Amino acid sequence: xxxxxxxxxxxxxxxxxxxxxxxxxxxxxxxxxxxxxxxxxxxxxxxxxxxxxxxxxxxxxxxxxxxxxxxxxxxxxxxxxxxxxxxxxxxxxxxxxxxxxxxxxxxxxxxxxxx
Amino acid sequence: xxxxxxxxxxxxxxxxxxxxxxxxxxxxxxxxxxxxxxxxxxxxxxxxxxxxxxxxxxxxxxxxxxxxxxxxxxxxxxxxxxxxxxxxxxxxxxxxxxxxxxxxxxxxxxxx
Numbered sequence: 001x002x003x004x005x006x007x008x009x010x011x012x013x014x015x016x017x018x019x020x021x022x023x024x025x026x027x028x029x030x031x032x033x034x035x036x037x038x039x040x041x042x043x044x045x046x047x048x049x050x051x052x053x054x055x056x057x058x059x060x061x062x063x064x065x066x067x068x069x070x071x072x073x074x075x076x077x078x079x080x081x082x083x084x085x086x087x088x089x090x091x092x093x094x095x096x097x098x099x100x101x102x103x104x105x106x107x108x109x110x111x112x113x114x115x
Numbered sequence: 116x117x118x119x120x121x122x123x124x125x126x127x128x129x130x131x132x133x134x135x136x137x138x139x140x141x142x143x144x145x146x147x148x149x150x151x152x153x154x155x156x157x158x159x160x161x162x163x164x165x166x167x168x169x170x171x172x173x174x175x176x177x178x179x180x181x182x183x184x185x186x187x188x189x190x191x192x193x194x195x196x197x198x199x200x201x202x203x204x205x206x207x208x209x210x211x212x213x214x215x216x217x218x219x220x221x222x223x224x225x226x227x
Contacts (some may be wrong), residue, residue: 041221042204042217043159048213055213056214062215070209093158099212105161109158
């Protein structure tokens with residue numbers, strides 16, 4: 001079974017530029033998550049999708065971050081304009097469905113450096 | 116607000132040692148607790164999930180225990196190997212079940 005795929009793996013941009021990350025979840029997984037992991041910290045949820053609808057985006061900085069999941073499969077996360085503090089690893093995860101008991105499967109992440 | 120704390124932040128041991136990683140959480144009303152492993156440049160891999168009704172879970176050389184009343188969990192690694200070197204994170208679901216709340220992790224280094 002193929003895992004969660006993410007691209008690019010690394011990205012370096014200057015502040016005020018825009019950047020986009022892509023995620024392809026495990027086939028058949030209805031729930032998709034984007035987490036931000038700053039160096040030395042645990043991952044923090046940015047947004048959760050159930051199929052193509054947003055379940056929780058309470059911690060997404062909506063003035064600069066946006067995400068979509070068209071057709072309930074792939075997802076993109078965009079930052080525009082980027083700030084220095086956005087330097088982090090962006091992890092995508094998926095699970096079969098919502099719920100406390102569902103195991104989340106994580107992708108390798110995209111490492112972003114904002115200069 | 117749920118907070119998850121892990122100590123120590125880093126640990127170095129020689130190969131063969133048994134070791135314990137600690138995780139504490141402030142709100143004992145959890146549904147479950149998970150331990151993850153993160154290798155450099157890679158995503159997270161789930162190691163063990165303990166339900167709130169369980170006291171412990173075992174997988175190979177790993178044993179995780181849960182004491183809800185005291186807000187603590189431990190991950191016991193027996194006979195450590197260099198391949199166990201990684202960052203170990205514990206996480207609990209938030210109240211809405213929409214996200215996992217993670218600790219900062221313990222970075223383990225096992226030397227041969």
